[in-house]
Amino acid sequence: MAGPSHYIMPRAEFDKPVKILIVVSPYYKDIADNLVAGAQSEIEAAGGTHEVVEVPGALEIPTAIGIAERMSNYDGYVALGCVIRGETTHYDTVCNDSSRAIQLQGLQGLCIGNGILTVENRKQAEVRADPQDQNKGGGAAAAALHLIALARKWGNAGKGVGFTSQLLAKGGDTV
Template sequence: MAANEEHYVLPRGTVSKKTKILIVVAPYYRAIADQLIAGARAEIEAWGAEHDLIEVPGALEVPTAIGMAERLSNFDGYVALGCVVRGETTHYETVCNDSSRGITLLGLQGLAIGNGILTVETMRQAEVRAEVEGQNKGGGAAAAALHLVELARKWGAPRKGVGFRPAREDTILAGDPQGSDTV
C-alpha cells in the first residue's frame, strides 16, 4: 500500500520576497475540501507567504480559474484542490484526465502550480489523503507550488505586467476614418 511506503519530502523552505498564492478549490465534497484547504493554508503560512481562496464548481473548472487568474491578476503561484471519487460511469476518467491535463499545460507555460486534486476509488481513500494530520495532500500541493515559485525566482523568470500598455504615437484607432492625427 502506498500510504505505508516511505517517501522523501523536500525540506520546507521560506519565500525570498513577498509571495501571494491563490488556492483554487472545487468543494464538491465539502469535508474533504475543508481538510485540503486547511493543509494548504498552514503550509503557505509556514513558508511566510500570503494566500487568497476561491471556489469553483468542479475539478474541471480549476485549471480554467487558474489560467484566468494568471492573465487577470498578480499571483505568484497556485494550489489546485479538489476530489474526484470513481463512480459508475466513465465521467471519472474524463474529469481526472482533463483537470490534470489542464493543470499540466499551465505548468508547462511557466505557472507555479501544486496539484492537490485527489483522484480516488473511495471516500475513505480521500479522507486519509486529505487529513492534515494524515497524508496532508493539501499541504503537499502548497509546498510544491512554493518550491516552484522559488525555483522560478532562482532562475530569474520575468513576470509579465497586468493591464494595458500606453498607446504609441503612431497608433491608429479602429473607427478613425482618417487613421491619422486623432491619437
C-alpha cells in the same frame, strides 16, 4: 499498515513573501475543507499569503487558474478538489482533463501545486485530505512554493544577449 516512506524536501524559503491563490472545488465539502486547511498551513509556514476561491468542479479549476494568471498578480496556485470513482466514465474524463490542463499550464510557466485527489472511494479521500494524515493539500502547497522558489531563482539570473522580453512592455525587467 503504513505505506512506504518517502523523502519530503525541506520547506522552500523566500526573501520576499509569496502570494498564492488556492482554487478549490468543494464538491465534497469536508474533504475540500481539509485540503484547504493543509494548504493554508503550509503557505503560512513559509511566510506566504493566500486567497481561496471556489469553483463548481475539478474541470473548472484550471480555467479559474488561467483567468487569475491573466488578470491578477499571484506568484503561484494550488489546485484542490476530489474526484471519487463512480459508475460511469465521467470519472476518467474529469481526472484526465483537469490534470492535463494543469500540466499544460505548468509547462507554460505557471507555478501550480496539483492537489486534486483522484480516488476509488471516500475513505481514500478522507485519509489523503486529512492534515494530520497524508495532508495532500499541504503537499500541493509545498509543490507550488518550490516551483515559485525555482522561478524566482532562475528569473533573477540576469541572462540575456541584448533581447528584451514581453515583460518590458509591462514594466518588467529585461531578460
